[in-house]
Amino acid sequence: MDNRPIGVFDSGLGGLTAVRELMQVLPQESIVYFGDTGRVPYGTKSAETIRKYTRQDIAFLKTNGVKMILAACGTVSSVASEIGDACGLPFTGVLRPTAEAAIRVTKTGKIGVIGTQATVSSGSYERHVKALDPKAEVYSCACPLFVPFVENGVIAPEDPMVRLVVERYLHYFDEKGIDTLILGCTHYPILQESIAAVMGDSVTLINSGREAALHCVEMLRENGQLCGEGASPCHQFFVSDQVDGFQSMADICLGHAVDAAVRFIDIDRYPA
Numbered sequence: 416m417d418n419r420p421i422g423v424f425d426s427g428l429g430g431l432t433a434v435r436e437l438m439q440v441l442p443q444e445s446i447v448y449f450g451d452t453g454r455v456p457y458g459t460k461s462a463e464t465i466r467k468y469t470r471q472d473i474a475f476l477k478t479n480g481v482k483m484i485l486a487a488c489g490t491v492s493s494v495a496s497e498i499g500d501a502c503g504l505p506f507t508g509v510l511r512p513t514a515e516a517a518i519r520v521t522k523t524g525k526i527g528v529i530g531t532q533a534t535v536s537s538g539s540y541e542r543h544v545k546a547l548d549p550k551a552e553v554y555s556c557a558c559p560l561f562v563p564f565v566e567n568g569v570i571a572p573e574d575p576m577v578r579l580v581v582e583r584y585l586h587y588f589d590e591k592g593i594d595t596l597i598l599g600c601t602h603y604p605i606l607q608e609s610i611a612a613v614m615g616d617s618v619t620l621i622n623s624g625r626e627a628a629l630h631c632v633e634m635l636r637e638n639g640q641l642c643g644e645g646a647s648p649c650h651q652f653f654v655s656d657q658v659d660g661f662q663s664m665a666d667i668c669l670g671h672a673v674d675a676a677v678r679f680i681d682i683d684r685y686p687a
């Protein structure tokens with residue numbers, strides 16, 4: 416039994432899609448969330464910069480006495496997971512649980528992946544999927560405009576800009592015959608309705624935040640680190656830029672109002 420909070424981080428708001436799942440499955444657990452809103456997006460940055468940011472994000476969470484860390488970010492999981500693995504706490508990214516879910520779901524063995532430029536260039540999802548099933552065919556497409564759209568609240572399915580951008584990117588999958596599409600960035604579930612409308616009913620979408628959250632639950636169970644019966648959750652949210660915008664968008668990502676004050680931290684104070 417371990418009543419310390421679970422630490423979750425992302426470049427911005429996207430990781431809240433994983434927090435939403437965690438809160439549903441483990442309502443008694445406390446969560447410390449850090450969204451690096453001052454430096455989002457990560458997915459267009461160099462591997463060196465993403466690793467530096469990851470070291471600082473993890474260092475910050477560790478100062479909050481967390482019991483495990485979830486990198487709720489496809490980009491960090493793809494480029495800098497070794498930093499998490501060496502952080503001295505139980506750690507998971509999103510790749511393995513998401514690849515496992517895709518393999519469970521696919522019938523044709525043809526799997527699409529959408530993610531940030533850094534994620535797609537790394538080939539990380541493809542490696543994880545093929546490690547589970549070498550015969551699987553993986554088609555990957557970077558969608559760099561999705562993260563700024565979500566961070567700026569441009570998400571309504573009826574918005575012509577959203578429709579245009581989603582159609583433009585997903586056009587890549589025409590004729591590929593995929594039956595499963597990995598939303599390889601935790602921001603993308605916010606655009607899920609628009610993505611599903613373009614891909615059609617024959618394609619199942621895999622939410623990487625949800626799969627990672629479910630994996631966290633398994634890890635906590637296996638490690639005997641679930642919180643005690645009757646624990647009352649205390650959530651904390653931190654960002655590295657303005658708190659105001661975060662609050663309203665966070666409500667959308669979480670599916671309910673943020674029930675705690677959102678606080679600013681100066682992430683540059685943490686060791687890189």
Ligand code: DGL
Nearest residue numbers: 429456457458489490601
């Ligand atoms: N949510 C992050 C991911 O899963 C977005 C990365 C970014 O900031 O570009 O990849």
